[in-house]
Amino acid sequence: MYKVFSFVSILIFLSGGLEGLFVDAREEEKNIRYKNELTLDFPVAKINNKVIYDEVEKKNVTLYQYISDKGFPVYYSRNVSTGVCYDNQCKQLNITLYWNPTGRYLGFELPEKEFLSKDDHVPFTEEEYIRLNKLLSDPKLPLGDFTYNQIAAKNKAALYSVDGVSGATSKDVLEYVIKGSAYTTYTIYELVYGATQSEVESWTNQVLTDEFLEDILTESPYQDKLWVIDLIQGRLSYFSQSRDIVLDLMKSDDFSLAEKSLNSLIAEDLMDEEVQIKLMGEFHDFDFGMKSRTLSLLKNANYISPKVVEILNDDIEDMEVPIIAAILDIYKAKGIKDSKTIAAARKISDSDNRYLAKKAEDYIQMLNQ
Structure with missing residues (x-):
């Protein structure tokens, strides 16, 4: 059964994990929206904004930071309006992208009555939107390793025969794009994992508190826990509550989480005798x-x-x-x-x-x- 909640008061989503279709509360005015799991599901109390430079659009854009009543960032967004060009033709891409405070991709939304399209302006199907959201959710997708020339169509014949991709690379690229919309998929992926993601992580880093970190380490999805542990490496002495949680995570049955927690320690952290004792309490059980x-x-x-x-x-x-x-x-x-x-x-x-x-x-x- 779907759970209804809101990003902000005017955006009401239906949550269904990776395949959750967002629908506006007004049934007659549906917006196409997809979301993934929030780092921390707090109500938004305030919105900040800052101007950043986007390397994909080659212009200054506005990044929005949505803050909880505790002062923690809940998520970030930015509106995209850029041309997606290939085969000497361009179509406008209008989309809002969302990130978690850890920089993890959160979802996307299209303006009212807007839709993504393939060749000859054929709209995406629901299955294609679901697949796009799944592709965008994978930070390790090799799509970012391709170049514009490998993605963009060389001519009309290439566009129809290999989905806008040169023959030499088409089989590789098609595995990671929506068929008939290769360059649109590529452009959105570049936007999600480009300069804006780095700006999101940097902005979150500027407002870190022990309470915020503690909440992420205890309540957030797995990948966000790993992000925080990496972030506070060498800084545990500034976050005493979080330090104790990290030390406890070294006992985790999840090897990656336990190892990363241990690796977050530096020699200076062992100046505290309590840290040494807790560390050695698990020593005989370590691999x-x-x-x-x-x-x-x-x-x-x-x-x-x-x-x-x-x-x-x-x-x-x-x-x-x-x-x-x-x-x-x-x-x-x-x-x-x-x-x-x-x-x-x-x-x-x-x-x-x-x-x-x-x-x-x-x-x-x-x-x-």
Whole structure:
């Protein structure tokens, strides 16, 4: 069953995920609108705007920022009015594009009575609008790697035989465009993932707060969580609430999310002993790569908590050889010399693995200097 909500008071959408068709509340005046999932579904309380330069349209345009009553950006939009030209003919593209505050494509809307068309002005079908929205939702689509000359028709015959694409590239391009509207698809995709997307991300970055980040990390779709974790790398000390959430996400069953959360830490974050303790609380459950990353952070930290050393010494002999060697390197570099660490190193120095034995001997020798 569809859920009704509004972008702003005059725009009422029917939400249906990737294939959600937006319909104006006035049944007799239907607008063509499609949307994806919002980062955070907050009511809009205010609209800001700024002038930016668009590299596709080659002119200054206005970007709108829709703000919640908490002061958080909910989404962004901009109106597009540009010519889509090929085969010495042009047709006007009038469309409004929407982005989430993370820069993720949100959807599109056409003005009242406007429609997208193919060759000879044949309107898009509903299935083609759905497919267009799905194509635009994929930031990894190789469509952006093609050039104008590969997309635009060379002549009328080419237009009809290969959908406005030169024969050499038509099969590749047709996989990523609406048939009969290759250059329109290409132009919209370039608009979605061009300069405006970067402006959206930059504007959101300027208004970050701990509360806003916390909401995204706990309530937003998966791809938005990843975006935020990347964004705050090296800045966790400024966002204490978000830092704790990121540390908890390292325990996630989703490997990509857990690894990215760990990789967001820098050595300076480990100046806080609490961060070190939380990090080491998960150490024994980490895979090899995450253990290696953790030890690299510790080696570059200015201080290592005695509690961390205690955790590292637990079962050290049963760890992978490269991990044991890395721990011994940390002990040597940091001059760790408590009795339990020394005892652990002496056991390793008797190992049949000459590489590890040499590492332990080097550490013990350093203590005697």
